[in-house]
Amino acid sequence: MLKHLPKRVLRKIGFEIIKIGDNAGDKNDLYRLSQLGASGQPLKLHFGCGPRVLKGWINIDLSYEPFENYLQYYTDKHYPESIRGGREDLYAINLLKTGLPLPDNSVDLVFHEDFFEHLAQKDQVIFLAETLRVMKKGAIHRINTPNLLASMRDNSHFEQGKAGVFTGEWENWHHYNVVSPAILEDMAKMVGYSAVVFNTRDHSIAAGRLPSEYRPDEKDRPAADSNVFADLVK
Numbered sequence: 001m002l003k004h005l006p007k008r009v010l011r012k013i014g015f016e017i018i019k020i021g022d023n024a025g026d027k028n029d030l031y032r033l034s035q036l037g038a039s040g041q042p043l044k045l046h047f048g049c050g051p052r053v054l055k056g057w058i059n060i061d062l063s064y065e066p067f068e069n070y071l072q073y074y075t076d077k078h079y080p081e082s083i084r085g086g087r088e089d090l091y092a093i094n095l096l097k098t099g100l101p102l103p104d105n106s107v108d109l110v111f112h113e114d115f116f117e118h119l120a121q122k123d124q125v126i127f128l129a130e131t132l133r134v135m136k137k138g139a140i141h142r143i144n145t146p147n148l149l150a151s152m153r154d155n156s157h158f159e160q161g162k163a164g165v166f167t168g169e170w171e172n173w174h175h176y177n178v179v180s181p182a183i184l185e186d187m188a189k190m191v192g193y194s195a196v197v198f199n200t201r202d203h204s205i206a207a208g209r210l211p212s213e214y215r216p217d218e219k220d221r222p223a224a225d226s227n228v229f230a231d232l233v234k
Helices: 007-012 028-041 068-078 123-133 147-157 158-164 183-189
Strands: 044-047 058-061 091-092 107-113 135-146 193-199 227-233
Touching: 028 091, 091 193, 107 123, 123 135, 135 147, 183 193, 183 227
Parallel strands: 044 058, 044 107, 058 091, 107 135
Antiparallel strands: 135 227, 193 227
């Protein structure tokens, strides 16, 4: 377990730790987001952003953290100055406690990477349902999350029984529920998404409207299928 590690180190290696017991977030940020929702302007949601706050997006995480200490890892390739947002672009909200203060059918695009696996199964279902509620018909929910099948294939030796199961996927990375493409598709269809389209890094139905995908670090997960890249369509 990595709870004892400083947030600085966890962020460095791509962790987004979701603590369900944390407070509901900043009341001012909840109000600001509700005002944006009432404005009728295009809305793009970026969940679990960490220090990579994107300009022009509604970046949602539990707290704001400046990017300066992490730019050496993001580099200009994944976080050029042109897309760097500030505190005004961050909304400190725990949607699992409050929901999203947005109207039904108001969001144009949803994006997150290496975030979904840090939610427990129950909370993944809640998250998928709440994002579906606020999305416009035909909007895209872009998910980039570790692939359980690839992780087990590359690291486990099931013929050895218990001793051969790679448990580091959960224990080393503070993951709660890691999905396969089939699991993700079943969950999305159960909640009500109309289609799930699988593709690869930086290839999406929403191409041109998304930032370059930073995760996974190819040094950590070199296999081409190490993450599930999916577009969930409302």
